[in-house]
Amino acid sequence: MGLTRRQFLKWAGVTGVGAVVFNGCRVPDHEIQVQSPVELPEDLVTGRDNYYATVAQVGSGSEGLLVRVMEGRAKKVEGNPDYPLNTGKHHIRSEAMLQATYHPDRIKSPMVRIAKGGPFRAIGWPDALERLTKILGDADPANVLLATGPVRGKLADVTKLFAKDYGAQALGFDPIDQHVLRTAIKNIYDQDVLPDFDIAHADFIMSFGADFLGTWIDPTHYMRGYGEFRQGEDRAERGHLVHVDSRFSVTAAAADEWKYVNPGTEGLLALSMAHTIVTEKLGDAGAARALTGGADNHLSSFSADKVASQIGMSADAITNLAHKFAGTRGRALAIGGGSAGAHTNGVFNLTAIYALNYLVGSVNVPGGVIFNPAGDQSQITGAPIRDWKAALDAMRSGDIKVLLVRDANVVHGLSKQLKVTEALDKLDTIVSFSSFLDETTARADLILPGHTPFEEWGTDTPDVGPGYRTVAFQQPVINRFRDTMAFGDVLIRTASELGHAMPWESMRDAVRAAARDLHSTNRGSVTQPTFEEFWKRSLERGGWWDQGDTVSGTPTPPVLPRAAVKAQIAGDAKVFPLHLVPFEGHAIGTGQYAHLPWAQAVPDPITTVVWTTWVELNPKTAESLNVKQDDVVTLESATGDFISVPVYVNPATPPDVASVPIGQGHEQFTTYAAGRGSNVLDILAQAEDSDTGSLAWASTRVRLTKTNVRVGLPKLEGIEEPRQLPGEPVIVVFRPGEEDDSHS
């Protein structure tokens, strides 16, 4: 650089005019300054980056991450290659977490509402904590509800302990909870925690409704296995995937065969396959005996010809599937979840599906379902909708007067039909610990904003582990960016103020206590003589896991039901001709990531639509209803509620189905989410699974009315005209040994 600004101005100042002329060309001050900080820890060296291991809870998934930090700012998220679940890879949502930390609309400090309905005023932390203590001290603990999003690990311990000692009720919230799956797993495998699926070593996968490559449970982990399932170097032959679903999801796109069945009949299909396998003695004889209680005709009501029309498949196709499944050379695996469990008969469906694994001997063996040890797992899961309806009633009746809420956006995540806002208005006080002004937090009287995952301490005990004991450590990779405080620390401090101090002084202390327990086992991925050394090493690696700590043995299969439980679909098929299949947003989930621009701007893989809600219709259906792409239509369910959404004509949508993504329709929740699309949860009939009380979110029928409005649907498709030559990226192969029995 020849001329510095200073030199130039010094000289140009003499001429007077020069100062005016050249002032506009000057280099900003911050570009010609280099700061020597006072203290310079190794990791803060100017111009040098460092990587820190931590963990992020991505929905039900658990991802070990390495975050690149430079001069105290998180720059890039990368997968932690050591972490057993995602082994170096990561999900869009983990990456987008960076934008949560540096989000322009993040709550910058604690806030209090001056008067009911009035504006917020920023306050300091001592004041905020004092107010919280006063609210809780004055309230009757029996009238306090502590609502959180799904929480795991040490934070779950702290939250549960706080609620227990104080005497409040704690309730988890997740618009799509997994209780149906948990119950089915308990019924069929007698396991308290969800098992892992060894996709990498399976040879034939039959997936019912579980979009495991897209949004279900832990997609990154499953995709790790899927890559190997397809083209693993040590595989004898390529795995074969059959996906049964009522929507064409990413998993359906990846599948070798996608089977559409009438919604809610997935369990029937599984039992019909089981019937074929048992009667033709294709499977494990012992398991067949146990599942049928020794009675040969136990499953006779599910014979393929009897149920084929109900399922919507031909009897031949059903028996063919059963033959393929049971006749797999190698390991066959059945996975069920998602829309298959989202019916009033959800538990029946999933129980039937997971029973198939017994018949092919795929329970707790490589290539099959692998059980996870329950040891460390501590979590607050999303409660069934039944519990939430009860909580809302309690709010209305005055049994709940104070709501403490953290990342549980009930105003958006519960249907409008439940009149959530009305119930919240009845409350005396709402205290929010969320980092963003979502619809629920916007109704709070006091906000104590929490850290983002990159700023706080914690542990993660994965919901679905890798088949052995795993504890991940979450450490702050950066100092807090805004004037926030970790939710766990607020609870610990408040508990001690209220006179029931917890055994830990802070979240860090709690995490260290967890690490001490792991250190004392003296086994697993990190073993060190001293605790401090163990602490350092396990933080560096992102956690601790013990491949030797597994669950062994196969439980005895329970007896399968003799009769089918039918799914109750809300709405008369004549009046409401279309089956509504909602699905979780690819990146924005059920709406909890809708505030992150990367998550909003990444195209839905199937439709390529971004930033909004749409309804997918089959081209023939669209034609018969006289609607075209970009036409706005209203979808109305039997409850009388409706939403207006633009049409995306999707050639893979079944003719009697309308698919709508969940996640948009926020009224608030930052500029990136507010006022976009509609919330399909609002029109769902609030039906429940009969066993668990979970929301049966796939059991609504709708009718569609065309409006006169047309919009330009924002999507990637069409920006670049398709350039791929048709057929080029595909080669067709025969599965070895399959040339003879190929029917189609």
Next chain:
Amino acid sequence: MATQTKPQSATDRSTAFKWSMVIDLDRCTGCEACVVACQSENNVPINEESAFIEGRAFEWIRLERYWEGEWPDIKARFIPVLCQHCENAPCEPVCPVYATYHNNEGLNVQVYNRCVGTRYCGANCPYHARQFNFWEPVWPEDLRHQLNPDVTVRTRGVMEKCSMCIQRIRRATRSKTPSDIPDGAFNPACVQACPTSAMTFGNLNNPESKVSKLQNDERRYHMFEHLGTAPTTLYLKQVDTHGA
């Protein structure tokens, strides 16, 4: 001159490295982890809703989806498309200011400070891998904290595209000989993120590297092979099971 550039003082680097990517479409599920990882690493501007409506969304790597067949026998195919780093790149000879050229490591390079924004290269790219900054890219002040200091933030009026994460290549190969760099020691952001390991990156001049070995895979093909652009990016075809 710039069309077949071999910088005059070609050192031994010209034979040391030839970077290449192989994308196995049979592993790809269309999850788009690559897309966001790339945006984060390379300071790609945020695509607002209007960017999609105007047809000006920025994605250095994008996921294209093709339909085949009709319901119920329908297939969706995914293909991640990025700059193919063609050996015989159509974008290079048309640039009047030599802002895009082929370097001696097999990369098609875009030099932002040379670019004057004629957009000829973008028009000439059969893969639509190039994006033009019609507007100054803006980030909210807070989000700028996330920007990668190793990558230039582009300005209005310049063309940009996949650089194969050249900042990572530079960092990893700096003052090193090929034998110092084990295969897979570093990866571009997309390859690093890919959950199914559908993407592989490496040095073609190392016969032992994974990408070298995959060059002979029976499923190999180059996108638009008939155009003669000779891409260094190789795709492996998806496999369809007969009777499915």
Next chain:
Amino acid sequence: MNNNTLIKVMVPAIGLSVALVVAVVGYFVLQSWWSSPPAVLGFGDGPTQPIAFPHTTHVTDAGIDCQFCHRKVTTDEAATIPAVAQCLFCHDFGKIDGTKSTSDTAAAELAKLFDDSGEPQPVNWIRVHRVPDHVQFVHAPHIQNGVSCTTCHGDVASMQVVEQVRNLKMRDCVDCHRDNNAPTDCATCHY
């Protein structure tokens, strides 16, 4: 002197002086553009730093190696500027006898490190060497390939106030790269 002579003398004189001014300004602008401005009127001087840090004293007199302070120069992009804490390794009056820091000027300069309450404060140095925009300059490979610090930075060891000695324009870089058979691929620095 009549009007004619006045015109005869004045017009060429004015013309000449205008031409001279244009030539000087032109020379100045072009020289600054292509290389660095001529070292007149304080143009070659280094900026006045918030603390008058004499490299002579530290390098020549005290014999401290460049890398003692600029620690990451052999391995990283930036040579890095040390933290204030590092100054206090030697200049901590409480602990070290401070034979080298007892001069009045030194004491006065060092006092600027602390605020009124005696707490050390960060120092906002003014950058002396700044490569043009769009350049990703990395120190490490230069040092690793045997380029001495003085090649680009001049004889800092004898500078009371650090100033820029090379223009560090692209031609300067490329010439040196050519001479030393270093890569001249654009993407070596521009990405």
